[in-house]
Every structure is written in structure tokens, then in C-alpha cells.
Amino acid sequence: MDIIVLLPKGHCTKIQELQMTTVLRENVHVFGVEGNSDELDEPIKAVFADVAFVKKHNLMSLNSINWSRVLVQMAHHFFAYFQCAPSLDMDPLPRVEVVVPTGAAGNLAAGCIAQKMGLPIRLVVAVNRNDIIHRTVQQGDFSLSEAVEQTLASAMDIQVPYNMERIFWLLSGSNSQVTRALMEQFERTQSVSLPKELHSKLSGAVTSESVSDEAITQTMARCWEENKYLLCPHSAVAVSYHYQQTEQQPPSLPRCCLAPASAAKFPEAVLAAGLTPETPAEILALESKGTRCTPMRKGDDWTLMLRDTIEDISCQQRGHFLNALE
Template sequence: MRYISTRGTIQPIRFKDAVMMGLATDGGLLLPETIPAIDRDTLAAWKTLPFQELAFRIISRYADDIPADDLRSLIERSYATFDHPDVTPVVERGGLHILELFHGPTLAFKDVALQFLGNLFEYLLQERNERMNIVGATSGDTGSAAIYGVRGKENINIFILHPHGKTSPVQALQMTTVLDPNVHNIAVRGTFDDCQNIVKSLFNDLPFKERYALGAVNSINWARVLAQVVYYFLSYFRVAKTIGDEVVFSVPTGNFGDIFAGYVAKRMGLPIARLLLATNENNILARFINDGDYSLSAVVPTVSPSMDIQLASNFERYVYYLFGEDPARVREAFATLPARGRIVFSDAEMEHVRTEFLACSVNQQETVDTIASFNRETGYLLDPHTAVGVRAARQLVTDGTPVICLATAHPAKFADAVVRAVGFEPPRPPSLMGIEDLPSRCEVLDARIEQIRTFIEEKAR
């Protein structure tokens, strides 16, 4: 399997090189040259596989330059850190299937990808006798999951940018209380989009990227998307009565990475009727699907802060397919986006989009009300991001098609929103007990690339 850029100006590379490159050197995002097709008989054979074996069957189709025994070992080590034997279990509540993605070390869906990516980085760096400085941006959960994926690992430093004061308190503490010498937290005075733009600019500065051996943990790294494809297959097998029955996945969406993993699963042949894109007031993606309006606006702070994003990095991967795999059109669209503030799509393209996606924007009051009503009905506590997906599913999927709602984080990570909804704090898992009392370390910097660059240069030495 070889990998190409959405912008079309790099030579095809193998999986291991794609992981190390992160963002393509032409500013695009990496994708496999072809997406493997999985036939109905293979789906049936996979139906009862445990998570780890299913992960091997899927990932090995994309990572054929890693020996099978090595890949199995990486997968086993990565998911040994989860506290549930199914890794990503499915529970049925209120007529919906809840895919619990919060059983990893930092209680969020990002652990599924970043435990694997951390071990993969360590493996590749040892193989190549190299060092890496990971640089990433987070709106909340990616940062802690990435930090826990690489803390204490040899040959790796990690620098995580998060918007100062705009994550939940627990999200910030999960990052800043990790004091391993190779971990560096930067609180940026600005928004997540500011953090993300700085990271992209650093990666696009090729001399700087090469000199400091920058590595990417954001979902711009293909390996992250790939690892997330696995739980779409696993949950489908747990829910579908017969292989071939279609389901809808409701996905709380900010940066388009998680839902793009679902799109990859659909292209591989998983019987997905639609992918339901659920957003909060930062609804550029919902406006795109419902109205054909992909235009930038200001970020609105909400009770679901991991989705407080306007410029979704992974959207470029989907646009590549929507534009008929035409990298020249992709280059032009994203080169002019900062100045124009929008991308224009044809009526035919939007008609095609709506055969694959549904979309719904859920505001903060609706989110809080959903946490409250779902708890009254079922006794189950939703975090605010999952509540957005549940509200969207109940609003848009009314034809009896089974719905799998992605539960992207444990409710204890967003206690303020839960208390506002139900009047009591969600029970804390052991990993969060006493976290406020732990020592922490963080650098607060302006949203200026020069400051961030200087900080990295000093610490990377």
C-alpha cells in the first residue's frame, strides 16, 4: 500500500513513511492510493472477532510494510491499557446503541488511536535510530491522549498546544499534571483554530520541520484515522442482526477526523446507510451538508468544547473524494480558503454529499436538556459531546434504522455541564480522583508562531 497527498505533488510513499511524515510536505493530507474493499463473506468471517484481532485484520491491509508479528504486538500493547475487555463496548439505552469509546487511559475516544500511534512512533524511531519532536494542537481530548501515548518514551518529545481557559478544567489538568521530562504543554491565548493554524504553519516550514524532526499526532496523521476505522466495524458487528443490514452512525464532530474514519469504513464496504454529523453552534460542517455553505465564522465557546472548531483539518480528505480525486481542484480550494473564507461546491456535488451524510446542529440548551432527559429515561449519563450526537439521532433518524451513537468521552471530564443538567456530579473514575491536587506544569504563550517556535527550539535541544 502506498500513500499520496490530497494536493498531488509528492511521490507515493509507504505506510511507515506516511506515519513519520504526518502532514504531507506539499501541505496536503495523506491518503492511501486505494481503499481496500471488504466483501460480504469477509465481513461475516470477521463478525465475532475480538477488538485486537479485528484491528489487525483492518490495519494490516493499510500497513503492509510492518511484519505481521510486529503489528500484532503493537496492537496488543496499545489496547492492554483499556479497562474493558471489549475495548470499545456497545450498550443499548433508550432505543439507541451507545458505542462507549472512553475506556482508555484518558477517558476519551482519542485513546483508541493515540495509544496505538504512540507505540507505533516508538517502534519506528527505534528501527530508524532517530528522534522526534511531536507537535500537536488540541481542543481538549487529543492533547491528554497523545501525552499518555508517549509519556516517558525514548527518543520522543511532545509539545501540545491548547486554547488557554477554553477546555474543561479536567481536560486541562489531564495534560498539565503529566510531569515527564519529555512532555511540554503550551496554553495559547486564543482559540483551537489559532493552535491548529500554528501547528500547520510549523509543519509547512520544511527546514524547521526537518531540523527538529517534527511528528504529527493530530488527525492529520493517517494512522490516527486508520485506528478509528476499527470501532466502526466492531460496533456494526455487535448491532446488525444480519450482515448487510444498514445502520446509521451518529458522530459528534469538530475536526472531521472521527466521522472521516466512518466514511473510510463505508468505502471499504461496511453497510452504513448514512453518517450523521452532529455539531454544536460551531456548525460550519452542518451548514455545508444542509445548505452547501462552507464559510468560516467566529468560534463560539460552548459546553461541548472539543467541538468548538471552525476550520476542520480532515475535511480536506473528504473534499479530495468529492472532487473526483482531483488534487489540482483541492489545491486551489484550500489555497484560496483563507482569503475567500469559503469553498464553493456545485449542486451535483451537494446532492452526492447528502446521499452519504445527514447533519444536525444542536445548541447548548438542547445539549443540557438531552443530558437531563436521557438520564431520567434510562439512568445513563451522557457527556455533552455524546449528548449532541444523541439529540441529533433522535431528531433525524425516525425510520427505524438502527443508530449507533459514538460516546466520545466519559461524563466526568465535563462535570460542570453534567451538574447543570442533572444537579449532581458524575461519579469519577479512579484516574481522576484528586487530580486537582496534583502538581502541574504549563507555559502560557500568545497565539504567535514566533513564540511557539522559540519555545520548541529551546526545549527540543
């Protein structure tokens, strides 16, 4: 198996970048894209749209474009529910509120499917200043802002949450025509106002919050002070919602905040919160390792580069296979 990695140069932390670029094995091919997460998704989506090419080269993706990623995340919601439900002997089963920090909405899609399966959870989606999902839930406004904002929660710096397509389909009663029309309009105009019925179903299934960098650092500091637990900035987006709500009134339901990452990868955010990063020795060792990364520069044809790399890998694999036969 060969692995192709696209990382957004300048849009992830130094540690995140080193975790990818210090893997020097021959079957790992790392590209540093001069663009943000939305921009590097474009060549990936273009390649996977070519079904014949995908089948020819046995391709799969490991981001949440891949349905199996969402399936795994569904299990997280069930696990969280069984951890947090006060009793499973009640009829009906008690509800639990799950706060989902997200960028591309994969974990939110997983929660919506779990809900549809009968899991009694109340979903809250928490985003950073890139608030397209928040605006969609609150106002039915599924439209791009002028630009992606860089925040401390960098993995959520996304303007095109492609899993919202799955959520629209799910909440429209599996209506593929309605969903296709919405997404084609979004592709053309970068702006969609949800039909009233669909927006009503979305806002009934999910509530939302948008969190600033200042709130992220305040939440990280408070959580450390009160619990000696070091949140990553993405987890802090969810916990910030919890703190906001508890200041207004005690929670009416048990509440679970999903935590997507370790703070060890985000020392810049930890320092911004006035805390001391706890960096494991394995992470510190990355700085002394060699790196390998092929640039994908502005002006290059990223889709062509990706396709050519895949073709080259397949040719090499066929050569190895024929040599083995001989």
C-alpha cells in the same frame, strides 16, 4: 520521545486543563494558548508545512491532522457496524446508521473512507452551534461564521474543520486540483460555495444536524433518567439527533451514536443538566497536584515559540546521545 501540548486557555474544562498541566515530567512541555482551538491549530499547521523542519526533528502530531488518527477511527466504524448489524448472513448486507459528533471532522472522514471501502453505513454528522459542517452538508456553504461560539461541547468549538479537505478529495474522485482550488479559496476568502456536483455527493453520503446547548443538557438528563447512563456533552450531541428522530418516527435502520469522551471531564455540563457529577478519585486527586504550563499570549509569535521549543529539545537530545556515546 518528547511531547509538546497546546491547550486553549479558557476554552476547556478545569479537569481537562489539569489533566495536561499536572504532568511534570521533563519530556512533557505544555503551553497554554490565549486562543481557541482553531487559533492554536495555526502554529501547528505552520510547523508541519515546513517539510524539511519536520524531517530534521522527526515530528508527528497526535490530532487528526495526522493520517494515522483517522486510520484508527476507521476501525471504530467497522467495530460499531459489527456490533449493530442485525445479521451478517444477508445479501446485500444490512445498513446501519452511525451518528458522528464532530468538530474537526476527523471521525467523519474516517466514516466516509469506511463507506468507500464498502461498509454499508449511513452517516449522520452532529455538531454544536459551530455549524460550518452542517451548513456545508445542507447548503454547500463552507464558510466561517463571525466567531467561534463557546458551548458545553467545548472540544467541538471549531470553525475550521480541516478534515473536510480529505472528504472533498475523497468525494471528488480523488481530484487533487479541485480540492486544492477549494481550500486555497477558503484560505483567501474564508468562504466557499461547493460546486453543485461535489455538494450533491456530500449530501448523498452524509446527513447532518446542529444541536443547541439546551438540547445537550436535555439529552443528558433524559438519557440518565431512562438508562442511568451519564453522557458527556459531546456524546449528547449525537444522542440528541437520535431523540429528535425517534420522536418523529421509529428508526428504519439500526442506529449507533459514537461517544467520544467521559462525562467525568465535564462536570459543568453535568451540573447544567441537573445531574450529579460522578468524579473518579483519580480525577479529584488532580486538584492537589502541582502544575506547569508556559503561556502563549496574544501578540506572541506562537509559531516561533513552537519552533524554538522543538530546536531546544533536539539540542538536548543530541547532547544526551553524545554523552551516552562517551
